Structures are given as structure tokens and as C-alpha cells.
Amino acid sequence: MDEPAGTGQKASLSDYLAAERTLLAWIRTGLALMGFGFVVARFGLFLQQVQVMQRAPSEQSYGLSLWFGTALIVVGVIVNAFAGWHHLRLVRELDVGETVHSRPSTQAVTIAFFLALVGLAMAIYLVSVRSSTGS
Numbered sequence: 179m180d181e182p183a184g185t186g187q188k189a190s191l192s193d194y195l196a197a198e199r200t201l202l203a204w205i206r207t208g209l210a211l212m213g214f215g216f217v218v219a220r221f222g223l224f225l226q227q228v229q230v231m232q233r234a235p236s237e238q239s240y241g242l243s244l245w246f247g248t249a250l251i252v253v254g255v256i257v258n259a260f261a262g263w264h265h266l267r268l269v270r271e272l273d274v275g276e277t278v279h280s281r282p283s284t285q286a287v288t289i290a291f292f293l294a295l296v297g298l299a300m301a302i303y304l305v306s307v308r309s310s311t312g313s
Contacts, residue, residue: 189272197268204261207289211254218300219247242303246296253292260285 222243264285 187275189275193272194269197265197272201261201265204264204285205258208254208256208258208261211257211293212251213254215247215250215252215254217247218250219244221247246300246303250296253289257285257289 220243222241225243
């Protein structure tokens with residue numbers, strides 16, 4: 179039933195369309211990371227404006243949100259570049275008939291773990307900002 183990889187069997191149209199859907203999903207993921215990074219980067223500015231409106235002394239610096247946001251934007255760019263490169267490689271493999279089936283998606287797993295770490299770091303940051311402004 180399943181033919182070994184590299185037998186030269188040409189891919190069907192559905193294989194190409196599935197590859198394109200996967201590429202578009204990764205592009206959406208990269209754009210979402212960039213958009214979320216922009217929001218996080220501007221979060222520090224928002225917190226500073228809240229302090230100004232409350233006429234509170236500005237002892238706390240919110241520059242860390244700028245770094246978190248910038249890191250997310252850079253990761254979004256890397257995800258999009260890697261998705262494009264992976265798609266081109268996959269289409270070339272489909273053209274030749276050399277696709278390797280049942281490859282684990284290391285890109286998806288890597289992004290998932292990275293986002294989990296960023297989320298944890300942001301949660302710790304927000305708790306530390308909240309506790310320092312609350313006291």
C-alpha cells in the first residue's frame with residue numbers, strides 16, 4: 179500500500195494544495211506573532227500613559243515589554259521566512275516524487291514551546307510589574 183520514499187511517484191494536485199494550505203497557515207501564524215509582538219511592545223507605553231493619567235510617580239520602567247514585543251516580531255519574521263523555504267523545498271520534492279512521509283513537524287513543536295516560554299516570561303513580568311506598582 180504505502181510505497182517507500184523516493185520511488186519517483188508523482189504527487190497529485192491535492193498534495194500541492196495541502197502544501198499550499200500549510201504554507202498559508204504558517205504565514206498566518208507568523209503574522210499573528212508579529213501583530214502580538216507589536217501589541218506587547220506598545221504595552222509599556224500604555225502603562226506609562228496610565229501612570230501619567232493617575233499622576234503617579236514614574237519610578238517603574240516598562241522597557242522589558244519593548245524587548246518581548248521585538249522578540250515576538252523577529253520570531254514572526256523568522257517563522258514566515260522558514261515557512262517559505264520549507265514550502266519551496268516541499269514543492270521541489272513533490273515535483274521529483276521524493277517526499278518523505280510521516281516527518282514530525284519540528285517547526286510547529288519548536289514554535290509551540292517557544293510561545294509557551296514567552297507566555298510564561300510575560301506572565302512573570304506582568305506579576306512583577308503588578309506587585310511593584312501595588313506596593
